[in-house]
Amino acid sequence: MSPRYDLAEILELAEQPGMTAPLIKEQLGLRISLRQVQRIIHYHLGQRPTRAAIERRNPLREAVVSHMEESGLSRYYCHEGHRTVRPCAIRALGRELDTFVFVCVQQASHTDF
The missing domain is CATH 1.10.10 (Arc Repressor Mutant, subunit A)
Known part of the structure; x- marks a missing residue:
């Protein structure tokens, strides 16, 4: 069959x-x-995060986002090359905190949180 x-x-x-x-x-x-x-x-x-999970208040995520924005990234600009209206998800490109990037929900994978 x-x-x-x-x-x-x-x-x-x-x-x-x-x-x-x-x-x-x-x-x-x-x-x-x-x-x-x-x-x-x-x-x-892998499981993709929902918009609600991305926008929900989370002190750890907020600290990571703050660090990323201090490094020059914007939570409204996807690493894949397009702007978003809502905050992006986070993708780890490596094991270090400095390798984290923002990605739109469509580009998010199981490595997001």
């Missing part, structure tokens, strides 16, 4: 900015449930 979806196609679309599980399901004409598409993305690409 062949699989009901092409994993590579799902992941390729999921990595594009702005592509959500409902859009992927519709574009590929998948016969699997929306929840299953979300599980596939989460398993292979």
Whole structure:
């Protein structure tokens, strides 16, 4: 029995900015449930933070954001090259605090907090 979806196609679309599980399901004409598409993305690409999680008051996150802004970064400018209206998520490019960058929610991955 062949699989009901092409994993590579799902992941390729999921990595594009702005592509959500409902859009992927519709574009590929998948016969699997929306929840299953979300599980596939989460398993292979990691959980992406919600806007609510990014904007929620968190003293540790605020300290990290403050340090990043003192280093010249803006919480409203995505490392990937575009401005945002809402605060961005944080992505660690390395193990040091100085390697943290801001990314829009669409570019966020499991390395965010």
